[in-house]
Amino acid sequence: MSLILDDAERRRANDLLARFLDGYERNLDDTPIVPEIDRDTLQELMHEGFPATGTGVEGFFRDLDERIVPNSTAVSHPRFLAYVLGPPTGIAAYAEAVAATLNQNCNFWQLSPAASVIERTVIGWLASRFGFDQERAGGILTGGGSIATLNALTVALHARRPDFRATGLQAGRAPLVLYTSAEAHRCVDKAAGILGIGLDHVRHIPTDDRLRMRVDLLAEAVRADRAAGLEPFCVVATAGTVTTGSVDPLGEIADLAEAEDLWLHVDGAYGALFVLAEPVAEMFREIRRADSVALDPHKLLFAPLEAGCLLVRDAATLRAAYAYSSSYLTVAQDPLMHDYMDHGPQLSRSFKALKIWAALRTFGTDAFGSALTGMLELAGHLGRRVTAEPGLELMAPVTLTAVCIRLPGLSGPEHTTLLARLAEEGTALLGPAVVGGAHGIRVCITNHRTTRADIDAIVDRLAELSRA
Ligand SMILES: Cc1ncc(COP(=O)(O)O)c(C=O)c1O
Known part of the structure; x- marks a missing residue:
């Protein structure tokens, strides 16, 4: 069997896909939000393996209709309100199909010229929402907010210790300390654990009666750590905590970060994109003073999973952490396009920007x-x-x-x-x-x-x- 669909198969696949998309949209409101899971079917799916001779296009869509869709959670249902997860926009499925067809590798520009410019355009637009200087700011689309924060803290470590690439955390200097609030998302601890900062060096600052980080206690903790011979290096403020949506006092935290020479990262995975909503935009104004910010287009821009975003105030800090030269990949630099492999940890990367760009263009x-x-x-x-x-x-x-x-x-x-x-x-x-x-x-x-x-x-x- 060839791995390409012939004309008839393609027509059939097109029809079946169109029917699936249409039916899904029309029946959404009447679909159970949480499926009554058919365990026998799922057991069968797990154990039946793969046929030597394929089931063809019809077989795939039959599996989809009979076994996969009925056992999937209806996250787009209007009363699915359990997590920070929105339904994809109407253009999402089409943009994803195009991205899969083009299969651009968004690592260096020669493999993805238009995609590189589109990612840069999306990043630039997002950066300008927060008042970052577009010439200087940078960023990269990621798998989500957690990865954006992991990348941000990596960048912060490199910025603090310029020899970090060579020595890591092994140079026998004072331990670095990270500050965040008691209401911060677990991804901050997770990143600190992964990066070797160690949870013993993460301070969870208590919050006030509106569940916002107490800046007086933050200042106290920084002072106490310095007095104990430790090295405060970064504060992670949250713009929209996951449980209650509280927004830390970003301006006051930025003042302290400046005075104490701390990298200021804002975890805006849930809330920061509310900057697009006029009535609350002001709440996010001080994000412009952050060194980095994590956003989640797969939440508030309703991009289908996965689409997170890291923005940095100074693109040079991203490259300092992530640019390595590899002789076999080198192509001539082009000022119009970025080599995104130099802006993050991944080499091969999908064309995530298309679904965001498509939605912003389609709907405005x-x-x-x-x-x-x-x-x-x-x-x-x-x-x-x-x-x-x-x-x-x-x-x-x-x-x-x-x-x-x-x-x-x-x-x-x-x-x-x-x-x-x-x-x-x-x-x-x-x-x-x-x-x-x-x-x-x-x-x-x-x-x-x-x-x-x-x-x-x-x-x-x-x-x-x-x-x-
Ligand atoms: C405040 C906050 N930070 C980080 C995350 C993690 O984002 P992601 O699931 O995209 O990794 C979430 C998820 O809800 C969140 O609300």
Whole structure:
């Protein structure tokens, strides 16, 4: 069997794909959010292996219809509100198909000239949203926010210790210390663990009553570490914490970072792209003072997974960490295009920029601003409705679109049971929340398909269950 589809097979594949995409879109609202998992089918999938003679195009689409789609979570469903994950835009599937067809290797420009310029354009546009100087700023698309933060901390280590490439952390100098808040995402610890900074050298600074990093305690911790002979080198602020959406006081942290010569990284994986939403844009203004920022186009630009982004204020810092010369890859430099292998750890890289670029071109930037503003309004509405319901309690102020709610009197495990019940009956897939030690549930609206009616249905049901 050839590995190329002939004309008839291609026509059939086109028809079946079009039918799948169309059916998926039309039936989304009626699809169970969490599938009733068919274990026998999945067991069979796991064990049946691969035929020597293929099942052909029809066989692939049959598997898709009968076994894969019914056992997949409907993350685009309007009441899928459990995680920071949005439904892809309408152009996503088409852009992904084109990217797979072109199969550009976004490592050096000769293998991906248009892709290199498109990635640069996307990075430049994102950098300018935060007021970075486009000439000086740089960045790279990554597999997600966690990888963007891992890359950022790598860059910060190289910036602090110019001989880091040769000596790593083995040069016997004072241990480096990293600061972040108690509400920071686990990816910060994970990066510190991977990079050899060590969790013993990560300080989780307590937060205030709005769950924002306490800058006075940050300053104290830096002072205490210096006095103990350690070397503070980096602070990771969060613009949109994963649990409650709180935004650290970025300006004050930037002041301290400047005074103490700390690299300032902002984890904006959840929240920073709300800079596109006019009503809250100001909240993110001070990001322009950061050395680096992690964003997630696969969250708030609704790109299909995976699409994260690292921005750095000074592109030279990226290259200092990641550019190695390899004789067999060298092609002439071209000022128009970047060799992205010099901006990150990967050599072979997919054309991630296309799905972001395609969506911004197809729908226009205003569409994203309004989608994000709409989600913020829904979160505000949800917060107000919860406050007005006697049986429900808000666990934290609503800053962005993460809304944490508890039913007073219910224990942690009882909230877990409640979540399972809501999912099972099809009301919504929501997530758990722990705020200041209290257990509850979390509604995270990063879904541009969610409507006010969806939110009302969730609150009505919660109120009913709380009365019961
Ligand atoms: C604040 C924050 N940082 C980092 C991440 C991790 O991002 P990713 O899943 O893209 O690696 C998340 C994910 O929700 C997040 O909310």
